[in-house]
Amino acid sequence: MTRTRSRGRRILRWTLGIVGGLLLAGIVGILIYSQVGVMAAEPEPLAAVRDDPDIAITDDSGAIVLAPASGASDTGLVFIPGAKVDPWAYASILSGLVTDDDLTVVITKPWLNLAFFDLRGLSSFTDLAPDVDAWLVGGHSLGGVRACQLAPDADGLVLFASYCANDLSASGLPVLSLSGSEDGLSTPQKIADARPNLPADAIMVEIPGASHASFGDYGPQAGDGTPTATDADVEAVVVTEVGDLAASLR
Template sequence: MKILKISALIIGILIVLLFGGFWIWSEMTYEASEELSSLVSEEDIIREDGVRFLPESPNGTGVIIYPGARVEPEAYSYIGASLADEGYTVLIPEVRFNLAFFNIGKADSLVGEFDEMDTWVIGGHSLGGVAAASYAYDSEVDGVFFLASYPQGSNDFSGSSLPMLSIYGDRDGLTTLEDIDDTSTLLSAEAVFHKIEGGNHAQFGVYGEQSGDMDATISLLEQQNDIVAAMLKWLDEKVK
């Protein structure tokens, strides 16, 4: 009996240590870089459950962006502000442990806050896109977009007519061209693919360099503007 108690105590301590280590790692986030302040006005950023960008004249379409793993929501502010300038309501939420996969259903509460919206699209960067696809697979949305991302194998949209957009860079060291090609059959028949020549993984946000990534051959602003243009074209032609 004494051995069992000691074993249980040791197991309990190991669990606490493992969770503690995981929590510390999850809090070591990629924050928005100083460059963001020159791209987005502080007055345009609404800090509420992440960041939000509310247009002066809403067009009835809401855009939810799940952040990449351990990336702060604010890092996607340029994309959010640019879409809001065109009438889109953009919500970039905080997620549990800074990993969207632990908070896949986060979109439910956001949609509930804005019941005046007629249309909702959801997507995300990297792991955030994987989580967004999982949400969309079991929920009613009007479109899904992937920013250097793709759905996991269990989320097969190939038999669906759901509007989808995949934006990826040819200098991405984390979501590679091979990854995009290998998972392309999981996307719907309506999927649009947009390659950013010279774009890498980290420049899908504004948070600096990321370990394992390649160097981009275009500027941050060029890549961000390419992302925004591709999203606006897709939203206008395929979703609205």
């Protein structure tokens, strides 16, 4: 009986050791994956934002805040980056919302560069701009999927080359979906397939010639289509459409 118990303990320790080793290997693998191949912000568009006297920039440990230098802002956007994309890569395409529409834009810094692992609630970011009264939440690619999860706590939702995995069809939220005709990742078909998860009156805008990477300034992305729209073309649509949605909240 003693020998049987001793053998049982050895098997248990051996089993737990294997399970622990697999868990450790998985954690290490995720950490390595999250840090390797992060797509950096292109320097020229970012420099233009940093040099813009009409934009006040706060680089917080959890997010980047772009606000009108005048301080006049009652509407904001919490924006969640795509997987393994430098948050600064979205500063340029969103900057027009600050200068033209007086929005405060909070670009989050997802844990492990992956929005899927970031469990912070919306208030973690809206608290960075306490004077803002109404908030949109949005995101690009995987960041948009996470934004859908946070949308019930916001006043509206904006998707950049993304779609919802959760059902918001009965939420009553104002929703804007911006996509690209040349997107090789969040393809037009994937956008259409996930359309039932959005309210019936969601605004769906497909930008001709835009690819997946057209919604940020981080260079080409593996698996994406070839864009024919210029960065200026895409930014103009973003500023107009998101600005109109934000204006409807005021």
